[in-house]
Amino acid sequence: MTENPHFQAVDSFKAARELLTFKPLELAYTAGHGLQSLRIYIRDHKLRDLPIQDRTLEAYYGAFSFTQSRKGATEARRNALDVRYGRVWRHDQFAGRAACIYEVGPEPPPDDIDGRSPAVVTWHDEEMFYLVASTEMAAEELVAIVRKIYKQPMRLT
Numbered sequence: 001m002t003e004n005p006h007f008q009a010v011d012s013f014k015a016a017r018e019l020l021t022f023k024p025l026e027l028a029y030t031a032g033h034g035l036q037s038l039r040i041y042i043r044d045h046k047l048r049d050l051p052i053q054d055r056t057l058e059a060y061y062g063a064f065s066f067t068q069s070r071k072g073a074t075e076a077r078r079n080a081l082d083v084r085y086g087r088v089w090r091h092d093q094f095a096g097r098a099a100c101i102y103e104v105g106p107e108p109p110p111d112d113i114d115g116r117s118p119a120v121v122t123w124h125d126e127e128m129f130y131l132v133a134s135t136e137m138a139a140e141e142l143v144a145i146v147r148k149i150y151k152q153p154m155r156l157t
Helices: 013-017 073-081 139-149
Strands: 007-010 037-041 056-060 065-070 089-094 097-102 119-125 128-134
Touching: 013 037, 073 097, 073 119, 073 128, 089 139, 097 139, 119 139, 128 139
Parallel strands: none
Antiparallel strands: 007 037, 037 056, 056 065, 065 128, 089 097, 097 119, 119 128
């Protein structure tokens, strides 16, 4: 198996900070899932080197992933609130930050090449774009992870 040329694996958030222009958020609450890997995207789909300010960090926790990137305020907002990551969504806020929440899709038939639609939570915080996604966990479980980032209590909706 060959390495993926699009990303560079790192072994800690400290090592990740050296390859990024932002301090990545480290999750305080992971719903019992341990960090499996950290990857920083250093090349685009045409294998062109990405400038350091355009890099994305993905943290994999087994059952879910957490993506973060600096996009600029306008693009971060667009990615979080205007780009669609599923068919049905609802709006929410985390500590005053606008967000969209998508439920996990139904189990697909065995011959479905697209697979299951993941539960996704997206939000922006000034120039930063964040996305948490899982095909195994429900949206409310992902919301609990996000609320702990901002130390908000879970609320019943």
